[in-house]
Amino acid sequence: MVMKIDIKTKLPGPKVRSIFKDGFKKHLGVVGVYYPFIYGGNGSGCYVEDIDGNTFLDMSSQVAVLPLGYNHPRLCKVTEKYAGKSPVKGAGQDFYVIEHLELAEELVSITPERLDAVFFSNSGAESIENAIKIAYKFKECAKIGISCEGAFHGRTLGALSLTNSKSVHKDGFPEIPVKRIPFCIKEEYLRSNIRAVERIFKQETSPKNIAYLIVEVVQGEGGYNIENKEYLKYLREKTLEYNIPLIIDEVQTGLGRTGKWWSYEHYDIEPDILTMAKALQVGATVANREYFPKENGVLSNTWGGGDMIDLAIGKEIIRTIKEDNLIENAKNMGKYALKRLKEIEETYNIVKNARGLGLMLAIDFDATETLGELVQRNYKKGMLTLPCGDKTLRMLPPLIVSEEEINIAMQILEDNIKQIESNL
Numbered sequence: 001m002v003m004k005i006d007i008k009t010k011l012p013g014p015k016v017r018s019i020f021k022d023g024f025k026k027h028l029g030v031v032g033v034y035y036p037f038i039y040g041g042n043g044s045g046c047y048v049e050d051i052d053g054n055t056f057l058d059m060s061s062q063v064a065v066l067p068l069g070y071n072h073p074r075l076c077k078v079t080e081k082y083a084g085k086s087p088v089k090g091a092g093q094d095f096y097v098i099e100h101l102e103l104a105e106e107l108v109s110i111t112p113e114r115l116d117a118v119f120f121s122n123s124g125a126e127s128i129e130n131a132i133k134i135a136y137k138f139k140e141c142a143k144i145g146i147s148c149e150g151a152f153h154g155r156t157l158g159a160l161s162l163t164n165s166k167s168v169h170k171d172g173f174p175e176i177p178v179k180r181i182p183f184c185i186k187e188e189y190l191r192s193n194i195r196a197v198e199r200i201f202k203q204e205t206s207p208k209n210i211a212y213l214i215v216e217v218v219q220g221e222g223g224y225n226i227e228n229k230e231y232l233k234y235l236r237e238k239t240l241e242y243n244i245p246l247i248i249d250e251v252q253t254g255l256g257r258t259g260k261w262w263s264y265e266h267y268d269i270e271p272d273i274l275t276m277a278k279a280l281q282v283g284a285t286v287a288n289r290e291y292f293p294k295e296n297g298v299l300s301n302t303w304g305g306g307d308m309i310d311l312a313i314g315k316e317i318i319r320t321i322k323e324d325n326l327i328e329n330a331k332n333m334g335k336y337a338l339k340r341l342k343e344i345e346e347t348y349n350i351v352k353n354a355r356g357l358g359l360m361l362a363i364d365f366d367a368t369e370t371l372g373e374l375v376q377r378n379y380k381k382g383m384l385t386l387p388c389g390d391k392t393l394r395m396l397p398p399l400i401v402s403e404e405e406i407n408i409a410m411q412i413l414e415d416n417i418k419q420i421e422s423n424l
Contacts, residue, residue, distance in 0.1 A: 001044040001071075002044070003043070003044045003045070003047035003049075003055055004047065004055065005047070005055055005056065005057050005381075005382035005383070005408070006054065006055040006382070007054050007055075007380075007381075007382045008052065008053050008054055009052050009053075009054060011035075011036075011054065011379065011380055012035070012036035012037070012052075013050060013051070013052025013053075013054055014052060015038075015051045015052045016036050016037065016038050016050055016051060016052055017036065019038060019051075020036045020038075034375055034376075034379075034386060034387065035375065035376060035379040035384075037050055037056075037379075037384065038050055038051045039051075040052075040053070042070075042071075043058075043069070043070025043071050044069070044070055044071055045069045045070065045072075045398070045400060045405075046058055046059075046069050046070075046397055046398050046400070046401055046402075046405050047069075047070065048070050048384070054382070055382065056379075056382050056383060056384050057382060057383045057384070057405065057408060057409060057412075058070070058384045058397070058398070059383055059384060059385050059395045059396070059397045059409050060384050060385055060386045060394075060395075060396060060397075061396050061397060061398050063252070063278065063386065063396070064252045064253075064257055064278045064279055064396050065278045065279065065281075066279075066398055067255055067256065067257070067279040067317060067321065067326070067398055067399045067400075068317060068320060068326075068398060068399065068400055069398035069400050072320070072400075074316055074319075074320050075313055075316055075317070075320075078309070078312050078313050078316050079309060079313070081312070082308065082309050082312070088307070088308045088309050089306055089307045089308065090306035090308065091306055092120075092302050092305045092306045095306065097306065097308050097311070099308045099311035099312050099315070100120065100305075100306075100311060102311070102312070102315050103118075103120070103282075103311045103312075103314050103315045104118040104120075106314075106315045106318045106319065107280075107284060107286065107314075107318065108286070109318075110261045110262075110318060110322075111261075111262075111274060111286055112270045114270075114288050115270075115271075115274055115286045115287055115288060116288060116289055117286070117287060117288065117289040117291075117292055118284055118285070118286050119284070119285045119286075119292070119299055119305075120282050120283065120284050120305035120306075120311070121282065121283035121284070121285070121300060121302045121305045122282065122283055122302040122305060123154070123277055123283045124153075124154055124249075124251035124252075124275065124276075124277035124278060124283055125153070125154025125155060125156040125159045125283075126154075126156065126283045126300055126302055127251065127275040127276060127277055127283035127284055127285045128153045128154050128156075128158070128159040128162065128214070128247075128249065128251075128275050129154075129156055129158045129159055129300050130275075130283075130285040130299045130300055131212075131214070131247045131273045131275050131285050131287075132145060132158055132159075132162075132211070132212060132214070132247070133158075133293070133298060133299055133300070134245075134273055134285065134287055134291050134292060134293065134299070135211050135212035135245040135247065135273060135291075136211050136212075137293040137298060138245060138291050139211050139212075139243070139244075139245065141208060141209075142208060142209050142210055142211035142212075142244075143177055143209065143211060144177045144178070144179060144205060144209050144210055144211060145161070145162060145176065145177065145178045145179070145210070145211055145212050145213070145214065146178065146179045146180075146181055146200065146210060146212070146213040146214070146244075147162040147163075147164065147178055147179075147180060147181075147213075147214050147215070148164065148180070148181055148182065148183040148214075148215055148216070148219075149164050149180055149181070149182055149183050150164055150165060150183050150219050150222035150223065150225060150389075151163055151164045151165065151183065151214075151215075151216060151219060151222060152164075152165040152169075152216075152219065152220055152221035152222050153214065153216075153249055153251075154251075155169060157173060157174065157175075157176075158176055160173060160175070161175035161176040161177075161178050162178055162214055164180060164222075165219075165221045165222045165389075166221075179200050179204065179205070179210075181193075181196055181197050181200065181213075182196050182197075183215075183219060183222070183225060183227065184227060184228040184231035184232075185225050185226065185227070185228060186228065187228060187230075189228075190228060190230055190231055193228075193231060194231070194234055197234075197235070197238065201238070201242065207242035207243075207244060208242075210242065210244045211244075211245070212244060212245045212246070212247050212273075213235060213239050213244055213245075213246055213247070214246075214247040214248075214249060215227065215232065215235065215246070215247070215248060215249070216248075216249045216252075216253070217232065217248065217250075217253060217258075217263035217264050217266070217267065217357075218252075218253050218258065218263055218357055218360050220251070220252035220253070220388065221388050221389070222388070222389055223362070223388055223389025223390070223392045224355065224356075224360060224361075224362035224388055224389070224392055224394050225389075226355060226357055227267075229266075229267050232264075232267050232269065233267060233268070233269060236269040239272075245272040245273055245291070246271045246272050246273070247271060247272070247273040247274075247275065248262075248263075248264050248271035248273075248274055248275070249275050250262050250263060250264075250274060250275060250276045251275060251276055251277045251278055251283075252278055252360075252396075253357075253360065254276040254278070254279060254280070255276070255279040255280060255317065255318065255321065256279075256321050256326055256327040256330050256358070256399055257279065257330065257358055257359055257360055257396065257399070258330070258334075258357040258358035258359070258360055259327060259330045259331030259334055259357065259358030259359070260327060260331075260358070261327065262274070263357065266357065272287060272288070272291065273285065273286070273287040273291065274286040274287070279317065280314045280317070280318075281307075281310040281311075281313050281314040281317070282305060282307065282310045282311060282314055283302075283305070285299075321399065324400075326399040326400060327399075329399060329400065329401075330358045330359045330399045331358055333359060333397075333401050333402070333403065333406060334356055334357070334358040334359045334360075334361065336403055336406060337356065337359070337361050337395070337397075337406045337409075337410070338354065338355070338356040338361060340406065340407075340410040341354035341356070341361060341363050341395075341410070342354045344363070344410070344413065344414050344417060345363060347414075348414075348417050348418065348421050349366075349421060350365055350366045350367075350370055350417065350420065350421050350424070351363050351364065351365055351366075351417060352364050352365075352366075359395075359396055359397055359399060359401065360394070360396055361394065361395040361396065362388070362392050362393065362394045362395070363392070363393055364391050364392050364393075365391045365392070365393065366391070367391065368390055368391055370391075370420060371387050371391050371392070371393060372387070373420055374393060374413075374416055374417065374420060375387055375393070377416040377419070377420070378412060378413065378416060381412045381415070381416065382412075383408075383409060383412045383413075385413075393413075395409070397409070
């Protein structure tokens with residue numbers, strides 16, 4: 001099916017507007033969206049249709065959940081296999097299904113050889129919870145974690161303690177013990193950031209008390225900030241020196257999003273524990289088998305880890321990325337999209353700091369209000385985009401995106417930026 005942007009109604013459309021007003025806001029505990037959109041079931045590639053029949057270009061991949069876009073034929077074939085069958089969800093990993101093994105085998109084929117064991121869960125936050133549990137058990141005398149300023153690792157209480165993105169996430173909730181280190185973006189901050197880390201190890205606590213250090217290579221909700229390469233290599237050296245497990249959070253960056261299977265591969269390092277979700281369709285925590293607790297019942301065993309369809313789709317996504325060479329496409333299309341973003345940056349005063357790694361792309365705006373207006377204008381023009389951080393627009397299209405679709409997206413983006421700037 002060949003699709004293109006086609007807005008047939010005033011946005012939001014009448015069905016969407018009615019359901020939000022009389023349904024979601026009435027019956028759901030929290031309704032927080034940047035724009036009213038309800039998926040209608042139809043879509044193809046990077047295009048998606050709402051329940052009013054309006055077709056949008058999705059440059060968000062539903063926050064990296066859809067690496068193959070909408071209704072990819074290989075994934076539709078997987079779901080057809082389970083049609084008419086029940087149940088399609090087992091009791092996590094208390095009752096195994098063959099799909100557990102099939103996805104695990106596929107997953108460890110794209111991780112470092114020493115990361116040879118997997119534990120599945122429901123979500124990214126749960127993959128983080130299990131990662132820190134693994135680290136605590138591995139280094140039982142240590143009770144303190146380290147995470148980065150600006151980090152986002154989830155909103156369950158353990159993961160939330162590691163999060164440092166927005167105060168609204170954390171206000172009023174208890175936390176486990178965590179030290180905070182800088183997230184180094186620029187070379188000019190490298191020495192001072194390293195000194196801050198050294199201060200923790202030499203003055204604030206003994207490295208023996210540190211159970212783990214967790215980091216995102218590209219901060220997601222924190223603003224699509226890209227870690228300085230020398231700084232991350234320094235953190236890896238220190239964690240090895242002090243026998244501190246290094247956890248890398250690949251929930252938003254993993255499975256080819258950055259032009260490699262894993263974002264840390266750009267930095268010539270390997271983690272001790274790896275977390276992922278989103279594009280994988282289930283949460284997963286991967287480490288060497290020796291890291292995992294020997295006792296049953298220690299890790300968070302969830303129903304989502306027993307969803308047969310999600311497990312099967314995750315396996316097929318990995319195979320499709322391999323066979324269709326989509327990591328190379330992410331790399332090439334990411335370079336092209338970043339070039340276009342930098343051209344926009346050079347032309348308009350209200351934008352700055354265009355950046356990206358593969359198909360994780362971002363550009364900053366002069367004010368939060370400007371960003372909010374832009375996201376709404378993009379929506380009205382038929383393009384789905386999302387903010388992150390305080391003033392950042394992120395763009396993360398499916399890995400199948402074409403140069404033509406990037407050109408369409410950049411034209412809409414530039415037209416809207418031009419209009420906003422002319423109104424100032």
